[in-house]
Amino acid sequence: MDIKKSIQIFDALSQETRLRAFRLLVQAGANGLPAGALSEALGTPHNTMSFHLKHLSQAGVISSRREGKSLIYSANFESIHALIAFMVNDCCSLEFASIRQDKKKCCAIIELADCCKPKERNTT
Amino acid sequence: MDIKKSIQIFDALSQETRLRAFRLLVQAGANGLPAGALSEALGTPHNTMSFHLKHLSQAGVISSRREGKSLIYSANFESIHALIAFMVNDCCSLEFASIRQDKKKCCAIIELADCCKPKERNTT
DNA sequence: TCCATATTTCCAGACTAATAGACATATACT
DNA sequence: AGTATATGTCTATTAGTCTGGAAATATGGA
Numbered sequence: 001m002d003i004k005k006s007i008q009i010f011d012a013l014s015q016e017t018r019l020r021a022f023r024l025l026v027q028a029g030a031n032g033l034p035a036g037a038l039s040e041a042l043g044t045p046h047n048t049m050s051f052h053l054k055h056l057s058q059a060g061v062i063s064s065r066r067e068g069k070s071l072i073y074s075a076n077f078e079s080i081h082a083l084i085a086f087m088v089n090d091c092c093s094l095e096f097a098s099i100r101q102d103k104k105k106c107c108a109i110i111e112l113a114d115c116c117k118p119k120e121r122n123t124t
Numbered sequence: 125m126d127i128k129k130s131i132q133i134f135d136a137l138s139q140e141t142r143l144r145a146f147r148l149l150v151q152a153g154a155n156g157l158p159a160g161a162l163s164e165a166l167g168t169p170h171n172t173m174s175f176h177l178k179h180l181s182q183a184g185v186i187s188s189r190r191e192g193k194s195l196i197y198s199a200n201f202e203s204i205h206a207l208i209a210f211m212v213n214d215c216c217s218l219e220f221a222s223i224r225q226d227k228k229k230c231c232a233i234i235e236l237a238d239c240c241k242p243k244e245r246n247t248t
Numbered sequence: 249t250c251c252a253t254a255t256t257t258c259c260a261g262a263c264t265a266a267t268a269g270a271c272a273t274a275t276a277c278t
Numbered sequence: 279a280g281t282a283t284a285t286g287t288c289t290a291t292t293a294g295t296c297t298g299g300a301a302a303t304a305t306g307g308a
Contacts (some may be wrong), residue, residue, distance in 0.1 A: 007151035010138035014131055023137050050256050069254045069305050080215050091150055091204050112205050160272050174286055193284045
């Protein structure tokens, strides 16, 4: 992932309506949710929601498919995985963070050392 | 990390000058860099850089200390670690991402499954 | 075809962020 | 005190974002 793309994703997720919509789509999984369900769930007018969904789509973190009259949106997990990898590689000290590919388990393993503050460990 | 805080950090990192400055500070490690070095490295006027450094400070991703005439900025790695944890927990499918604390190695282990590549739509 | 539903696009106003010049503050040295 | 260096604050301008009403497009059914 290049810096422009990562800025685009940070930008997409830096607005409350968009981040909330994105998290609903993450929860919904591969099935996704229709645009109307998102605007209803978040109490946002349909045209405003459409504006934000377009923003998220252009950043590549969601995509859509048509089913009858509805457009079903769903999260693109691989783009978020790529952003996490970018943050580990480029926004963390190499001294304290590492990422490697586990071929057998077919997954990326990230180690994040508790480098900076061994005192507080609030996971919220 | 709550949603407001994560939005604040996404916002801080969603601007090119700020993301580049932050990455320079990440590279610089605990020693950090003076404000002047950042504005020179990025070709940004000192007052504009000061504006962006304040933005990053308020988001909590960097902090500063005075050394003589200079203000030395450095990256707050724990805030980025917290954001990565937030993304794994709240912006990834639980089905495909997990985070756990390894007490012995004193680090967080994240597993990111290569979920999306074999693009089979599981319509439940 | 006509209508209802679902969603997007167009548009304008309100708001917010980024930029850089001018000035202010803090420190160190003489 | 006076001066130079380093950086922050104030201010205005410019650029971009968010919002929601109105109109447009797409689909499915009577």
